[in-house]
Amino acid sequence: MIVEFFDHVDLFTQTFRNLLYGLAYLALRLPYYFNLILPLSFLISILILIIVMIRANEMILIRTSGISTFAMMKPLLLFSLALVICSFTLSEWIIPASSSASEYIYRAKIKQEESFVYFKNDKIWFKRGNTICNIGFFDTKETL
Numbered sequence: 001m002i003v004e005f006f007d008h009v010d011l012f013t014q015t016f017r018n019l020l021y022g023l024a025y026l027a028l029r030l031p032y033y034f035n036l037i038l039p040l041s042f043l044i045s046i047l048i049l050i051i052v053m054i055r056a057n058e059m060i061l062i063r064t065s066g067i068s069t070f071a072m073m074k075p076l077l078l079f080s081l082a083l084v085i086c087s088f089t090l091s092e093w094i095i096p097a098s099s100s101a102s103e104y105i106y107r108a109k110i111k112q113e114e115s116f117v118y119f120k121n122d123k124i125w126f127k128r129g130n131t132i133c134n135i136g137f138f139d140t141k142e143t144l
Contacts (some may be wrong), residue, residue, distance in 0.1 A: 001026055001033055009065050021109045028102035035090045042083055046076060 005012070005026060036108030053059050062072055107113045124135040 001027065004029065008106075008110075018110055021105055025102050025105045025110065028098045028105065031090055031094050031098050035087055035095060038083060042080065084106055 005022075012019050050059075053062075063069075078104065125132065
């Protein structure tokens with residue numbers, strides 16, 4: 001997010017309104033970046049946890065007390081399953097909505113570009129220059 005902020009800082013700092021739109025844009029991009037970093041951060045944290053347990057001889061203590069490896073890893077597996085469900089929820093419902101909203105803010109509000117595609121009454125309207133096209137039906141099987 002910091003890289004993206006500094007990449008677009010010239011657009012964000014043109015006016016105070018653009019700065020507010022820029023902050024809203026970055027806030028809407030937050031679920032995308034969270035979903036990107038979630039697996040890596042979980043993997044690194046589990047590796048650090050296991051290494052610390054090995055250095056403190058806790059693994060030897062757990063194994064000699066009769067606890068199996070599967071029983072020891074069961075909380076980690078349940079937590080990883082919860083993170084998979086969280087990641088799936090983010091990627092299927094939250095990220096598409098926030099991504100389209102952030103792109104709208106960036107293109108229409110910050111860069112002040114005119115939208116070329118409009119959706120109305122289940123039809124697609126496309127405008128470029130002086131030409132307006134209506135797409136009433138698109139058959140994907142025929143084009144492939």
